[in-house]
Amino acid sequence: MSGPLPAGPGPLTSLALMLYPPAWRERYGDEVRALLEEAGSGPVTVASLAVRAVPAWVNPPRHLHDRESRMRASVGTVLLAWAALTGVGAVFVQLTQLQGFRAPGHPLVQWCYLIFDAALAISVLTAVAGGMPLWLQMIGLARRERRPRELAWLWMAVLVPAGYLALALTALTVVHDPEASGSWWFAGFAVLGFAAAGLASAGPAVALKRLAPGGPAVAFATAAAGVAAAAVALAGLASAIAAAGLCLWTTSFAGYHHADLAGAYLLIVVAIAATGTVSAGRGVRATFAIPAR
Amino acid sequence: MANRLDRWADPPLLVLASLADEPKHGYAILRDVSETMGVRLTAGTLYAVIARLEAVGLIEPLASADRRRPYQITAAGRATLAEQSARMGRVASLAQARLGERYGWAGA
Numbered sequence: 001m002s003g004p005l006p007a008g009p010g011p012l013t014s015l016a017l018m019l020y021p022p023a024w025r026e027r028y029g030d031e032v033r034a035l036l037e038e039a040g041s042g043p044v045t046v047a048s049l050a051v052r053a054v055p056a057w058v059n060p061p062r063h064l065h066d067r068e069s070r071m072r073a074s075v076g077t078v079l080l081a082w083a084a085l086t087g088v089g090a091v092f093v094q095l096t097q098l099q100g101f102r103a104p105g106h107p108l109v110q111w112c113y114l115i116f117d118a119a120l121a122i123s124v125l126t127a128v129a130g131g132m133p134l135w136l137q138m139i140g141l142a143r144r145e146r147r148p149r150e151l152a153w154l155w156m157a158v159l160v161p162a163g164y165l166a167l168a169l170t171a172l173t174v175v176h177d178p179e180a181s182g183s184w185w186f187a188g189f190a191v192l193g194f195a196a197a198g199l200a201s202a203g204p205a206v207a208l209k210r211l212a213p214g215g216p217a218v219a220f221a222t223a224a225a226g227v228a229a230a231a232v233a234l235a236g237l238a239s240a241i242a243a244a245g246l247c248l249w250t251t252s253f254a255g256y257h258h259a260d261l262a263g264a265y266l267l268i269v270v271a272i273a274a275t276g277t278v279s280a281g282r283g284v285r286a287t288f289a290i291p292a293r
Numbered sequence: 294m295a296n297r298l299d300r301w302a303d304p305p306l307l308v309l310a311s312l313a314d315e316p317k318h319g320y321a322i323l324r325d326v327s328e329t330m331g332v333r334l335t336a337g338t339l340y341a342v343i344a345r346l347e348a349v350g351l352i353e354p355l356a357s358a359d360r361r362r363p364y365q366i367t368a369a370g371r372a373t374l375a376e377q378s379a380r381m382g383r384v385a386s387l388a389q390a391r392l393g394e395r396y397g398w399a400g401a
Contacts, residue, residue, distance in 0.1 A: 016337075024344070027344075028340050028343070028344065030360040031318075031319055031340070031360060031361065031362050032319070032336055032340055033360070034318075034319070034320075034359070034360035034361045035318075035319040035320045035323070035336055035339075035361070036336055038320040039320055039323055039336065041336070044335060045335055045336050045337070047337075048335035048336060048337030048338060049335075049336060049337040050337075051337060052337035052338065052340070052341040055341065056341070056344070061344045061345060061347065061348035062348055063347060063348045064344075064348075
């Protein structure tokens with residue numbers, strides 16, 4: 001039975017393992033690597049691991065999370081999804097509502113804009129009010145435990161958006177008519193905005209994972225994340241309906257009639273909103289679950 | 294031809310059956326299922342099944358000095374395996390009886 005040793009986990013296998021949720025990798029990652037060192041791996045193994053990562057995200061085994069880590073994971077995921085969906089929605093509104101194009105005449109589209117504005121405002125208020133006690137608790141924890149990196153991650157939630165706004169205001173002051181300078185200004189602000197939103201939401205999410213705070217602030221933030229996720233999903237739905245309505249009913253702006261653009265927007269919104277709401281649902285379920293013995 | 298039906302095999306049942314005699318780690322389960330039951334599980338399928346069976350309490354991990362963590366079947370796992378194998382036994386008996394009646398099949 002002696003023969004060539006089976007090939008251990010290669011870079012593709014490691015990439016496939018990276019597709020799994022962090023809690024899954026932490027629990028089973030080493031075991032799978034040890035198995036593949038003995039059994040070898042090939043394209044079938046890589047494909048099998050990659051495919052099985054999807055149900056691990058969609059329906060994660062419950063024993064991988066205790067109640068509080070489930071809530072923390074949900075708060076972090078909702079925060080990232082919320083930032084992404086708010087950014088996508090803001091770009092959509094900027095492109096369609098705020099640039100002086102003729103307002104879409106159909107009442108359904110107008111109602112969708114109103115719902116979008118109201119839902120987004122509710123989600124912002126809920127996210128700030130619900131996240132503030134947890135953020136303050138983590139700031140205190142990081143200070144007491146002298147953890148400057150975690151403090152830096154936490155302050156990114158404030159400093160990065162402030163820096164972005166300061167940069168945007170400065171640019172608007174220096175360049176009096178940015179619209180006359182072409183679409184590069186808008187593209188630049190949009191890309192920077194997404195980067196800022198990503199950093200501002202990733203900071204607290206990373207700190208949440210590293211500091212692992214507990215107590216009522218986590219439960220409160222999780223409940224708020226549930227409300228914020230629902231509100232921002234409603235905003236996303238309203239913007240998607242508005243995008244479809246613009247595509248069907250407007251007569252002025254040619255870009256509105258590109259069904260592929262509207263379809264791509266719809267797909268992005270649905271994917272982010274689904275991720276946020278599913279994760280928020282799990283967190284809320286954990287919040288109201290009876291703690292184990 | 295028989296191997297083409299492997300995809301319809303019930304991996305959780307195969308893993309439970311593999312663990313019924315003694316605790317095994319992942320690679321040992323793969324080999325046992327392949328050698329004794331003729332089904333080749335992939336690493337992705339195996340660990341998806343292990344995670345589910347562990348989550349519902351049908352198997353449990355044992356302490357291990359290295360990364361190859363062994364698993365053992367629990368009392369609930371034994372009860373489930375007994376129930377499922379009895380059901381499969383009834384299906385097998387019925388299938389053999391009907392094949393015999395209708396096609397004169399005398400058994401493998």
